Every structure is written in structure tokens, then in C-alpha cells.
Amino acid sequence: MRTGSASGGGGRLAAVAVVVVLGLLGAGFLLGQLTGGRDPVAKRDSPAPDRPSRARLAPPPARMPPPLPPREQPVSGPNHPPLPAEQGGPFGSRFTTGTPEVALTFDDGPHPQWTPQVLTMLADYGVKATFCLVGTKAAKYPQLVRDIAAAGHTLCNHSWDHDMALGMRDEQAVLADLERANAAIRAAVPGARISYFRQPGGFWSKRVVEAAHRLGMTSLHWRVDPQDWDSSPAYRIASDVNSQTVPGAIVLLHDGGGDRRSTLAALRTILPHLLTRFHLAALPPGRDAPRESESADSDARGGGNRWFPN
Numbered sequence: 001m002r003t004g005s006a007s008g009g010g011g012r013l014a015a016v017a018v019v020v021v022l023g024l025l026g027a028g029f030l031l032g033q034l035t036g037g038r039d040p041v042a043k044r045d046s047p048a049p050d051r052p053s054r055a056r057l058a059p060p061p062a063r064m065p066p067p068l069p070p071r072e073q074p075v076s077g078p079n080h081p082p083l084p085a086e087q088g089g090p091f092g093s094r095f096t097t098g099t100p101e102v103a104l105t106f107d108d109g110p111h112p113q114w115t116p117q118v119l120t121m122l123a124d125y126g127v128k129a130t131f132c133l134v135g136t137k138a139a140k141y142p143q144l145v146r147d148i149a150a151a152g153h154t155l156c157n158h159s160w161d162h163d164m165a166l167g168m169r170d171e172q173a174v175l176a177d178l179e180r181a182n183a184a185i186r187a188a189v190p191g192a193r194i195s196y197f198r199q200p201g202g203f204w205s206k207r208v209v210e211a212a213h214r215l216g217m218t219s220l221h222w223r224v225d226p227q228d229w230d231s232s233p234a235y236r237i238a239s240d241v242n243s244q245t246v247p248g249a250i251v252l253l254h255d256g257g258g259d260r261r262s263t264l265a266a267l268r269t270i271l272p273h274l275l276t277r278f279h280l281a282a283l284p285p286g287r288d289a290p291r292e293s294e295s296a297d298s299d300a301r302g303g304g305n306r307w308f309p310n
């Protein structure tokens, strides 16, 4: 009897086990049907860890330190002293600010689509920068030149028509080109101080640096070049700038000369990131001191300096 009873109990246990197993299998099947087997596909679709993803463009995580507090002394503007000497760049051009401040520079504009967006983004973050303007573009879009100057950014000459061979031309041709670009900028912003020149393509020569110097301009190379002009994706531009920028770096970016969507997307990452590590400043007026420039402009034009009253 014990055996029978035992075997009867074992049968009940087996039956219960079968029901439980079937129930589990059924639930698993049902779940599979409900999810439609999407999970494995979703996993395949998610990017591999070493693949670029949009997540890299997201704002920095909350654990990043807050932006540096504002300085008591202005780091740019009409009363800021000229840049300290530095002859590190090609042919005596400079590639750092010579101070701890980092300078963002934007070349090849102004451009009606991209420049206003760059200006808005810089304003959102309270950052002043330097714009290297092409003369033909300044002549075509004078209001944009006025917008740049009115926002307190520094102006830089980027040649009349982005002549990459300018450095090989004779001295008179170089001077005429640079003067023509300056005239276009000053036609938009009377009395504008233009203290910097950047050779298109970075194809510097001794002659072009000397010509810029004769016209009161410091030749401006760069320290960080993320090649945003070369269809670089935003994540690459941002990671290059954020990883290569050191105190005093001049950073080369573009607000003209092509599709600048990637630069704009990258700026959304670059600006908050750099602001936690550096003071970002427009380059100061340079070696033509405010009073010299103002009196020269006033003498030449018979009027005051509208944009730089000091």
C-alpha cells in the first residue's frame, strides 16, 4: 500500500510538474508572440560601443563641473591689452593667444545661412569669438558684418576673395588684396578695427605676413584644426576640438564656405564643454592700440568710431 500510495503521490506530482512546465512554456510562447521577437533585432540595431552615435552630441552629463566663474577683468574688448608676443606659427604668424584664454575663430563668412546661427549660439553661451571675413562676402552681406561687430566679436581679414595663392603674389598685389578686403569690412562697419589677418588655406609666406603687418594686422594661424571644412561629421569635430584644446589655443572653425551643419551641431557640444575648462574670448584688438586706430579712422573719415567708442 505504501508503494501504491507512494506511486500515486508520485503520479500527482508528475502531473503537477507537467502542468507547471506546460504553463511556463505557454507563457514563454505568449510572450514571444506579444513581443514579436523584436528584442534581438533591437539589439542588433543599437550601435556598437566603438561606433559613433548621436548620443555623443548630447549635452554633457550633469556630473561635469559648472562653467568657470566670470573674470573680474575683461578678457577682450577695446581696452584689453594686445596679445603678448608669440612667434610660434609659420613665418611669424601666431597660433596661440599667448594667454590662458582660448580663442574660437570662424572663417570664410559671413554667410546668410550659417553666420546668424553661429552668432545665436555664441550669444546663448555668452561667448565672444573672432570672425575672419572674406572681402567679397563682407561686401555682399554687410548687415551680417554689422551683426558680428555689434555682438562684440573681433574682426579678421581673410583676403578679398579667399586667394590661397596670395602669399606667392608680389607685394603690391598682396597689399591691394588685403586693403580691398578691409575696405569692404569698413564699408559695412565704418571705423571697424581689423587687427588680424588669416591667410586662406594657411598658405603663409613671409611676404603676406609682412604685408599684413604693414597694414596693422597680426597674422593669425591656429593651434586646433578639426577640419570642419572637409565634411567632417559633428562628433569628430567636437571630439577633436574638445580633446586638442589647451590653454591659449586658437581654434579654427568655419561659418562659411560650405555646408556648416556639422560645425553648428558640434558647437552644441564644444561650447558647454570648453566653458567648463577655459575662458573663451575674442582676440583682443591687437597691436593697433584703440586710440591710434580711432584717431586714424577719424582723420581718414572725418567721423568718430561708431562701434568702438573707446
Ligand SMILES: [Zn+2]
Pocket: 107, 108, 158, 162, 200, 201, 257
Ligand atoms: Zn578660409
